[in-house]
Amino acid sequence: MSIEVVDVRPHERHYGVYIVKFEDGTERIATVNLTPGKRVYGERLIKWGGLEYREWNPYRSKLAAAILNGLKFVPIAEGTHILYLGAASGTTPSHMSDIVGERGLIYSVEFSPRVFREFMEKLVDQGRRNVIPILGDARFPYQYAHYVKGVDVVYIDVAQPAQAKILADNADYFLKPGGHVMLVIKAMSIDVTAPATETFKQEINTLKERGFDIIETVHLEPYDTAHAMVIAKKKS
Amino acid sequence: MAKIYIATDVLGFFALDEAGNVVDKELYEKKPDVVAARLMELEKSNYVPEIVKLIERIKPRAEKVVLEDPELARKLVAAVKGVEIVGESPSHILVEFRRNFPMYLGALGLTWDEYQKFLFEVSDLVTRLKLRQAVERRDLFIAQAISTLDDVDKILNLIASRIREWYGLHFPELEELIRDNKEYVTIVYHIGHRSRIAEDALKKILPEMPEERAKRIVESAKKSIGAEMSDWDLEQLKIYADIYLNLDAYREKLATYIDEAMKEVAPNVRELVGPLLGARLIKLAGGLTRMAFLPASTIQVLGAEKALFRALRTGGKPPKHGVIFQYPEIFRSPRWQRGKIARALAAKLAIAAKADAFTGNFIAPRLKEELLKRIQEVKTLYAKPPPKAPTQPAAKTPPPPPPPKKGGEKRPPPRRERGRR
Ligand SMILES: C[S@@+](CC[C@H](N)C(=O)[O-])C[C@H]1O[C@@H](n2cnc3c(N)ncnc32)[C@H](O)[C@@H]1O
Numbered sequence: 191m192s193i194e195v196v197d198v199r200p201h202e203r204h205y206g207v208y209i210v211k212f213e214d215g216t217e218r219i220a221t222v223n224l225t226p227g228k229r230v231y232g233e234r235l236i237k238w239g240g241l242e243y244r245e246w247n248p249y250r251s252k253l254a255a256a257i258l259n260g261l262k263f264v265p266i267a268e269g270t271h272i273l274y275l276g277a278a279s280g281t282t283p284s285h286m287s288d289i290v291g292e293r294g295l296i297y298s299v300e301f302s303p304r305v306f307r308e309f310m311e312k313l314v315d316q317g318r319r320n321v322i323p324i325l326g327d328a329r330f331p332y333q334y335a336h337y338v339k340g341v342d343v344v345y346i347d348v349a350q351p352a353q354a355k356i357l358a359d360n361a362d363y364f365l366k367p368g369g370h371v372m373l374v375i376k377a378m379s380i381d382v383t384a385p386a387t388e389t390f391k392q393e394i395n396t397l398k399e400r401g402f403d404i405i406e407t408v409h410l411e412p413y414d415t416a417h418a419m420v421i422a423k424k425k426s
Numbered sequence: 427m428a429k430i431y432i433a434t435d436v437l438g439f440f441a442l443d444e445a446g447n448v449v450d451k452e453l454y455e456k457k458p459d460v461v462a463a464r465l466m467e468l469e470k471s472n473y474v475p476e477i478v479k480l481i482e483r484i485k486p487r488a489e490k491v492v493l494e495d496p497e498l499a500r501k502l503v504a505a506v507k508g509v510e511i512v513g514e515s516p517s518h519i520l521v522e523f524r525r526n527f528p529m530y531l532g533a534l535g536l537t538w539d540e541y542q543k544f545l546f547e548v549s550d551l552v553t554r555l556k557l558r559q560a561v562e563r564r565d566l567f568i569a570q571a572i573s574t575l576d577d578v579d580k581i582l583n584l585i586a587s588r589i590r591e592w593y594g595l596h597f598p599e600l601e602e603l604i605r606d607n608k609e610y611v612t613i614v615y616h617i618g619h620r621s622r623i624a625e626d627a628l629k630k631i632l633p634e635m636p637e638e639r640a641k642r643i644v645e646s647a648k649k650s651i652g653a654e655m656s657d658w659d660l661e662q663l664k665i666y667a668d669i670y671l672n673l674d675a676y677r678e679k680l681a682t683y684i685d686e687a688m689k690e691v692a693p694n695v696r697e698l699v700g701p702l703l704g705a706r707l708i709k710l711a712g713g714l715t716r717m718a719f720l721p722a723s724t725i726q727v728l729g730a731e732k733a734l735f736r737a738l739r740t741g742g743k744p745p746k747h748g749v750i751f752q753y754p755e756i757f758r759s760p761r762w763q764r765g766k767i768a769r770a771l772a773a774k775l776a777i778a779a780k781a782d783a784f785t786g787n788f789i790a791p792r793l794k795e796e797l798l799k800r801i802q803e804v805k806t807l808y809a810k811p812p813p814k815a816p817t818q819p820a821a822k823t824p825p826p827p828p829p830p831k832k833g834g835e836k837r838p839p840p841r842r843e844r845g846r847r
Contacts, residue, residue, distance in 0.1 A: 310557070311788050322546060322549045335494055337545060
């Protein structure tokens with residue numbers, strides 16, 4: 191609160207992402223708060239030009255880390271429908287919810303009741319209506335197929351081996367033609383220059399075999415030393 | 427005769443032909459709670475009446491019925507005779523159905539916005555019901571954990587006073603210099619013989635200790651009139667001190683567990699009075715559901731049953747508060763305000779427990795706000811003590827002394843000080 195905001199401008203590439211500039215010259219990314227006055231994970235709220243923004247912390251959200259590390263293309267904009275696997279307590283889903291707005295939808299799947307309780311408190315109870323909470327197991331899409339309709343994006347961050355398979359299975363169920371997938375993979379060692387791990391290669395291979403073109407891969411250092419973000423598109 | 431595909435949705439079931447046309451449907455009664463109950467079953471791969479009805483009806487026209495949940499398909503085979511039922515995950519026709527769903531909605535006379543609103547309501551309700559089930563009997567685990575915590579506190583006190591007495595033979599002056607049991611025991615365990623007590627040694631094991639106090643301790647150690655103690659004698663004392671410190675670490679873990687578990691089981695009660703007091707109330711009530719059924723007046727005196735029964739027997743004054751006395755705004759307030767604050771708190775707790783037990787809604791912030799307002803009111807309206815009543819009140823019923831405890835919760839007495847006895 192102590193540092194004054196001097197400017198807020200839209201991100202040059204990513205819809206719904208803003209760059210907040212502070213008087214000391216530092217810059218942060220943020221999204222427009224869909225539920226003004228409410229915080230989801232203790233993030234800073236910023237008022238500017240009659241709008242309220244929520245700072246998007248790259249140490250807490252891997253998507254923010256990927257954006258700061260120069261991700262070229264994020265397939266999310268106003269009205270996008272997303273299937274989010276591994277929603278946890280909703281840190282990243284909350285910013286997506288800001289970006290896609292009232293007309294968008296985030297089907298949020300999480301299987302741990304413990305963390306999902308927080309999701310309910312912080313997102314649903316605080317008034318977000320563009321998230322559909324689903325307490326379920328991403329490995330069995332048919333168990334939640336009655337909620338989910340066609341989606342533009344499937345995002346996965348379940349911190350489990352064989353994520354690419356789970357992702358591809360869900361895409362087979364729900365992804366619209368021409369849709370994108372986003373995958374957070376455990377990939378890198380602490381050493382940035384070290385070659386990609388076996389798991390990483392395997393996961394990428396799985397995606398290719400299941401009919402995806404890899405569009406982009408971004409490391410998440412220094413925000414996260416163990417992961418990378420991969421964006422791919424279903425071959426039409 | 428052809429294949430018929432069954433699509434599942436929050437609205438009900440749709441039967442589709444191989445071209446993706448809806449040939450029949452069986453919809454739920456469009457009420458979130460009715461639908462939620464059905465979906466809870468379906469998500470466990472159990473069938474519900476509507477799907478059986480639909481398959482019975484289309485059976486004559488279908489040689490094969492396809493659905494996506496293989497487990498459900500297997501169970502239906504046993505329930506519906508005379509037609510082949512198979513699982514296919516995913517099924518191409520059903521994938522197309524989901525992709526083109528807005529088109530199907532149109533045929534039902536629903537807009538997407540209306541549908542999305544209903545979808546949200548249903549998924550919200552199902553999730554809450556599942557979260558509830560996930561913690562079903564955990565309230566009883568919490569009751570055990572809080573009882574254990576109180577046991578551990580008693581044991582810690584017991585061990586600490588023994589160690590103080592024992593080590594006091596060697597370094598009697600330390601007794602008055604260190605009131606906190608854990609600090610005292612830490613010194614015994616890590617330093618031992620008083621000749622080894624030095625400022626840097628103290629700094630290392632108790633970094634928070636003010637320098638000035640450390641100096642005093644070192645001084646007293648030098649001048650101590652206590653008996654000599656050999657390492658061989660000290661050894662036994664140290665083992666016991668180690669047990670104390672380990673038990674103390676366990677207490678820490680237990681308190682964290684209670685906090686986490688309370689977040690799941692009774693977030694509203696926790697938010698109102700903190701995890702430990704909340705857990706004590708649940709324990710005294712005999713579980714969350716029972717607490718939810720208790721009237722506020724009973725919640726107000728939970729833990730003061732003895733005083734209550736004595737009052738009933740002797741016709742004396744009933745107690746004004748039981749364990750909720752541990753709530754800071756009660757024990758910190760002057761006597762004549764406590765009963766009123768206790769009543770207000772108990773009323774909010776009754777609502778909070780109901781929300782936790784039945785709806786799962788998080789309403790505590792509002793309750794808390796109302797409570798604080800009422801407390802302010804009591805404090806201004808009853809700022810002065812009432813004039814002394816001429817008649818002598820019957821036996822005073824002091825609230826039960828709150829169990830000693832520490833950390834995590836605001837509480838009345840200073841933590842685990844050595845009692846003067
Ligand atoms: C790294 S966390 C996700 C953090 C979140 N994506 C964010 O950025 O805010 C991984 C989550 O995936 C969940 N998870 C793991 N396996 C899962 C499965 N099979 N189905 C659904 N959720 C799963 C875990 O419970 C955990 O909460």
